[in-house]
Amino acid sequence: MKLKQVFEGVFLLGDQIATKNLIKGRSYSEKIINFDGKEYRVWNPEKSKAAAAITKGIKNFPIKKGSKILYLGIAQGQTASYFSDIIGNDGIIYGVEFSARAVSDLVIACENRSNIVSIKADARKPEDYSWVEKVDVVYEDVADPEQVAILLRNCEAFLKKDGYAMIGIKARSIDVTMDPKKVFQESLEMIKNKMEILDYVTLDPYEADHAFIVCRSK
Ligand SMILES: C[S@@+](CC[C@H](N)C(=O)[O-])C[C@H]1O[C@@H](n2cnc3c(N)ncnc32)[C@H](O)[C@@H]1O
Structure with missing residues (x-):
């Protein structure tokens, strides 16, 4: 091998x-x-959108040793555990999750990973976790009709100048009636107004009707 x-x-x-x-x-x-x-x-691309995006050939992956990350929709921490491996003990992940059940599973799963901080909060309300410091990367994986607006709001509040954002877009959560390609184009347009797009891939065959975008603050 x-x-x-x-x-x-x-x-x-x-x-x-x-x-x-x-x-x-x-x-x-x-x-x-x-x-x-x-x-x-x-790191199984069928279980993690970030792994699927890497497998699909994104050219930019801004998570590095020592990175500070705001993770929106961290769930039980499956993908975050790989980010935790990459950033090491000099980095930190602030993981926002609104499901109490997922947060309690996250706390158990990550008890040995001191670089993951769990925050039970709604990512639509960044003011509820305003104590979080400025970060290098905002990562978002929430299924919400407003998911692009949520990303941009959190970037405005927490992303460092020249920081990066990554988002897994679920077309069916944004508009179940619209052609996924149109949903992705509209999402790209919204992001382009505020950030520079570095990568855009669809995640098939790993996740149907999903896209993944990597961008940088302007
Ligand atoms: C697809 S799962 C995330 C999977 C996880 N990112 C991973 O790869 O390991 C989406 C998660 O986002 C959470 N979520 C959805 N909307 C949210 C919101 N507004 N604020 C915080 N968490 C949210 C859900 O409870 C769910 O756990």
């Missing part, structure tokens, strides 16, 4: 993408590969 770095902290092991486990011996239910004395966690 060959190891190749595709982005800082993201590797191709054979034909699977993976991150180096920050908490050796601890995993969710993902496959673990031991390679060259190190433990890697396979």
